[in-house]
Amino acid sequence: MISIENLRYRNLAIDALTIRPGITTVIGPNGSGKTTFLKICAGIILPDSGTIVVDDAPPRQTDIGWVNEYPDRNLLFVNVADEIASPLRFRHDTCDSVDSAMKSCAETMVITHLLTRTVRELSGGEKILVSLAAALVHHPTVLILDEYDSHLDAHVKEKNEQIIRSSGAKYIIRCTQQMDTATQSDHVLFFDNGRVRHDGTPDQVFPFLKGTAYYPLLWGC
C-alpha cells in the first residue's frame, strides 16, 4: 500500500489516502494539484508536512519510473540509446547487462528503429515513448506517468497500455485528460483545488461527475 497521512504542500492538502497495488488514475482540472501530487509520490518534491510511504519506505528509497508531462524535460542525453540506458548506468550495472536490457526494452516497446536517432530528431510522441522506455528499463516498483498519453495516438496508446500493465510495476499512478483511459483503472482520484474530492473505483467516482466534461461519453447522455 501507498499510505498518505496529513500531507500538506503549498495548497495541496490530503488528510488520509491509501493507494492499493494496480493502476491509479488521477483526473481533474488544470492547476488542481495533479502534477504536484505525482511529484510527491515520486519523491521529486518533499511535502511541507505529513507523510507518504510506499510499502513502509519513503518514495526516495523506492524504485520509481517517472515520465514528465513536458516531453523535453525527460531527456538528458543526446542519443536515444543513451537516454534509455541511463537509469541502469546511474546504478552502475555492468556494460553488457545495460546494453542487453536497453535493447530488450526497446524491442518490447517496438522502438528499436529509434535507437540510432538523436532525441532532437524525435516527434513529440516518439519522445514520450523513449521517456517511457527509460522509465521502465529498470523495472520500477512505482511507475508514474504525468499525462504521457496526451502525445500518443489511439493505436500506440492501446499497445502501451498492455506494456504498462505487464511491466511488473506494482503501483502505476498516472494522470490523464482522456476519460476513456481513466475508466480502465483500478482506482480513480478526482482532484479539485488541491483536494481529493472523489476517491474510489471508476464506477464509484464517475457518477459524481455526471453532467461535466469529465463524464465518459459512452456512459450515457
Place this chain on the structure above:
Amino acid sequence: MGVLIIRITLNRVHAIRDDWSLSASGTLDEGVHLVSGDVGSGKSTLALMIAGLFPLSGGSIEKEGITSTMLSLQFPELHVTGLTVAEECTSWGVSPDDILGTTGLTGKRDVSPLSLSRGELNRLHLACILAKNHDLLLLDEPFSSLDCEEKAKLCTRIGQTSQGITIIFTHEQEILPRVTRIWEIVDGMLVDCGTPPDAFQNWHHVPSIIEKLTALGSIPDNLSLDDLKEAACRIRG
C-alpha cells in the same frame, strides 16, 4: 466584385529523411480541417511545411487569399518569450487583462510562464493566439494537456471561427470540434477521407467512440461533443 477565395493547394508536396517520407496532395478550402496520423507519421512536419518553415524535398504549396498565417507549435513552451505571464501576453500583442481573466490565470500575472502547469501554459498560449483572426491557423496538438472542460471550450471557440482555414493536427479522440473535412496520414501519404459523417467509413484513425456508436447503429453527424452525445442518446432512446 468577386468573392475572395481562401484556399491552399498541395501539389505533390514531398519530404524525405533517411527511411521516412511524407507525400501530400490536395485542396484545403475555408473551414476547419482535421489531420490525424500515428506517432511519427509527419503531422508536425506537414504543419511546418504548410507554414513555410520546413523545406520541401519536392512539389509546391499554393496559397490563395491568405494574408496572415499563425502556427501553434506542439510544445507551447517553445513559444515563450516573456519573463512573466503578463509579458507573455504583451509579446503576442494582446492585453494581459483580457487574457488573464478568461484563462483563470489572474493570480499568476507575475510568475514565469514556464512555472505554470503544462495545461495552464497551453491555455494561456491558445488564448493569446485565438485573440486575433488569422486567414490560416495551424494548430499542432492544441488539446495536449488541456483538461476536459478546457478542451470543450477550445472546441466551441474553434467552432465560432467563421472565416479562413483552420487545420488541426491531432490524435485527440474524445473532445473535438465540428470539422469541415477529415484527413489522415497513412503509410507516408496524406489521404483525404472526405466530409463527416461519410468520412468516418474511410478513416483509419476514427475515434473509438465513433466506432462504438456506429456498431450500435447510431452514426454521429460530426465530431463535436454535442454530435456524439446526440448519437449516444439516440441509442438509449
